[in-house]
Amino acid sequence: MTAAKLRRDIAATIAKLAARGLYFGTAGNISARTATGFLITPTGIPSEDIRPADMVAVDMRGRHKGKLLPSSEWHFHRAIYRDRADVKAIVHTHSTFATVMSCLRRDIPGFHYMVAKAGGPAIRCARYATFGTEALARNAVAALGRRRACLLANHGLIAAGPTLAAARRLAEEVEALCEQYWAALAIGRPVLLPSAEMTRVVVKFRSYGRQPKTD
Numbered sequence: 630m631t632a633a634k635l636r637r638d639i640a641a642t643i644a645k646l647a648a649r650g651l652y653f654g655t656a657g658n659i660s661a662r663t664a665t666g667f668l669i670t671p672t673g674i675p676s677e678d679i680r681p682a683d684m685v686a687v688d689m690r691g692r693h694k695g696k697l698l699p700s701s702e703w704h705f706h707r708a709i710y711r712d713r714a715d716v717k718a719i720v721h722t723h724s725t726f727a728t729v730m731s732c733l734r735r736d737i738p739g740f741h742y743m744v745a746k747a748g749g750p751a752i753r754c755a756r757y758a759t760f761g762t763e764a765l766a767r768n769a770v771a772a773l774g775r776r777r778a779c780l781l782a783n784h785g786l787i788a789a790g791p792t793l794a795a796a797r798r799l800a801e802e803v804e805a806l807c808e809q810y811w812a813a814l815a816i817g818r819p820v821l822l823p824s825a826e827m828t829r830v831v832v833k834f835r836s837y838g839r840q841p842k843t844d
């Protein structure tokens with residue numbers, strides 16, 4: 630995929646998340662891996678004003694090209710790309726319900742089988758660190774492990790995937806799960822699925838939705 634196409638795809642991802650109310654103002658950032666590093670949304674520009682040309686190329690040593698500065702959270706994007714060869718795109722939002730749960734600093738347990746879509750029996754909440762720091766990058770990598778999503782304490786969510794579309798859809802799903810978990814906690818005590826069942830569903834999701842190859 631060309632860099633020009635990736636730039637357009639990042640802009641389209643912002644528009645889709647913004648249309649659902651999950652991405653607003655200067656909160657959140659999105660990146661996609663390139664041959665030499667990654668393209669990431671710029672810092673300080675409101676999401677509705679970001680154009681494809683504004684995405685900033687950052688290499689794996691953290692050097693950027695162009696006149697715009699990359700999102701202040703480029704550290705955790707780089708750390709995740711370094712740690713995970715399978716990750717090609719990362720979406721970070723301050724969407725409301727994920728942020729609410731992150732402020733409670735609690736993992737999202739297996740209250741619903743869809744939690745396993747993020748790659749584990751729970752969606753972990755990373756330890757708190759100041760935004761834009763290497764400490765936050767380390768905490769995010771630790772919370773993600775081999776999974777595809779995590780919360781960041783008192784901050785928001787991270788969703789990672791093999792494509793921008795996959796990372797965006799997972800961010801939308803994690804936000805929906807956080808809202809559902811909040812609602813369940815508000816009126817009672819959610820019944821958690823047994824860990825054996827969550828393990829079974831994690832395995833099932835690895836092959837779910839794949840169409841059989843026709844050639």
Ligand SMILES: [Zn+2]
Nearest residue numbers: 657723784785
């Ligand atoms: Zn943030």
